[in-house]
Amino acid sequence: MNRLHHDDRNPIFGRRFFGLLAIALALLGLYFLVRPPNPDPSSEAVAEVDGSPPTAVSTPLPHAAPTTDSDATENLSANAQSTIRLPTVAVPAGVEALEQETRRVAQDLLEQFPQQPAAMHVAAVMHAQLRETSEAQRLWRKCVELAPDDPRYRVNLASVAMDQGDSQTAITALQDLVDNGNDSEDVLLHYGMALNNVGNSEQAEQVLAKAVKRYPQSGSHWSVLGQAQLKNGEFQQAADSLQQALDLGVQLADVYFQLANAHSRLGNTEQAKTFREKFQQLKQEAPVEAQERFHKLSTAEARRTAITILLEAATVCQAQEDIDRAELYLLRLLSLDPANLLGCRTLADLYQHTGALREEQTVREHLLLVEPFRFENLLTAAQVAAELKQLDRAEALLKQAVAQQPTSAMPYAALAEFYLQVQKTSQAKFYAEQAVRRSPSPEGYRFLAETYRLLGDSEGERRALDAAKMNND
Secondary structure, three states: OOOOOOOOOOOOOOOEEOOOEEOOOHHHOOOOOOOOOOOOOOOOOOOOOOOOOOOEOOOOOOOOOOOOOHHHHHOOOOOOOOOOOOOOEOOOOOHHHHHHHHHHHHHHHHHHOOOOHHHHHHHHHHHHHOOOHHHHHHHHHHHHHHOOOOHHHHHHHHHHHHHOOOHHHHHHHHHHHHHOOOOOHHHHHHHHHHHHHOOOHHHHHHHHHHHHHHOOOOHHHHHHHHHHHHHOOOHHHHHHHHHHHHHOOOOOHHHHHHHHHHHHHOOOHHHHHHHHHHHHHHHHHOOOOHHHHHHHOHHHHHHHHHHHHHHHHHHHHHHOOOHHHHHHHHHHHHHHOOOOHHHHHHHHHHHHHHOOHHHHHHHHHHHHHHOOOOHHHHHHHHHHHHHOOOHHHHHHHHHHHHHHOOOOHHHHHHHHHHHHHOOOHHHHHHHHHHHHHHOOOHHHHHHHHHHHHHOOOHHHHHHHHHHHHHHHO
16 A cells, blocks of 8 residues: 545636636737746656556657648748657567666666755665665665655655565654644555554554545545554444445455454454455455566566656756756657656646747647647647647637537637637637636626727627626626
8 A cells, every 4th residue: 555655617818727828808918829938847746657568549640730731831941840759659668678777767867966865766766666675765765864854755765664564664754744744645644554553553543534534535544544443443433434445446455354354343244244255356366476466567567667767857857957868758758658648748848948849849739649638738739839820720729629628618718819819800709709608707708898899899899898897796
């Protein structure tokens, strides 16, 4: 259970959507073509992959510029194309090669930034995922020394310490955080687990009871709470907590075993029998020992570890303004997993941060293949196209967003803003009307009033302004 820590009626006009959409009043100017720079990605980012074999993205690789939009093509000079291509099929890679590459990336990072806890953290994550927990523990101890207030390092130190059977070290690592009022999900989970492991089940129950109130949808917290309650002889409470863990999706054999014990103590013979049978079933479905299981999953594990380390390393490099190295790691990551969402977004944000619009467009278009129905992807791709003066492409993407989300006001608002920006006022009015019908707001009606004014429709302008006043009351 230890884990490495790695609205309906919202105003549409006049607010930013995901930090990207700025629809201002027309009288004050519209800024669809100008996007705020993205902040650096958090160093806590870790790629989420399922360890499955490489799969292909079924749609063809997108181009940096649309080949069917003649107006857009005219805006592209022969020497101003994207300098990257993204794969649609994961490259093959063996276990030994992946492990060597992962070690080299971690080592290069330590050599490049020897005094940076974030670099040590990446190396520690690598060692932990390669089952080298002693070295991981050593590096996380060093991270804690250099950055004692960063909870990530303490949580990870606690996790690997418990893996080695040293729950007291885990308690020591987390104690300062708990004493200072840190009640984050990971801190409370690992602290409660460690307390339970050393026999301090009463305090563990207190910690986990607080945790489930704060994080009621966390099955892991309910599971550990049930374990503590079982040790404290609170059999009905334990049964209730463990059942809650199951209801929230926890499907561990140990949870069924503990539920069987709790119901046995309560005299619920039939229920105890049912849970015991389920426990045996889960055990039989996973009979291999840990080392054998690792051997069978080694290829997927090695690829997953490499992806995680590449993403973490790129994040550290970008934070240190080592942009070339960050790009190198992210491109390699996407060659191993072309559909990795976090890798794609991080690379796109890197290019936005550095002003590399054509490269950013390549990644944004690739994201449309990986996650085609996400409005933010369509909007951002449209904004990049607009900045590149590919107005036909931008318009097409926004129309696609409207077609995919016909009941949401946001796509209509974005398209209305775009049309006003390119001086297609009639279209702007039409889509602004659609937006305010779906989500009325004072800002939206004032925007609509401006389109009426530009079209010379004073009566329409008056009606829209009256509606803005009514929605403001």
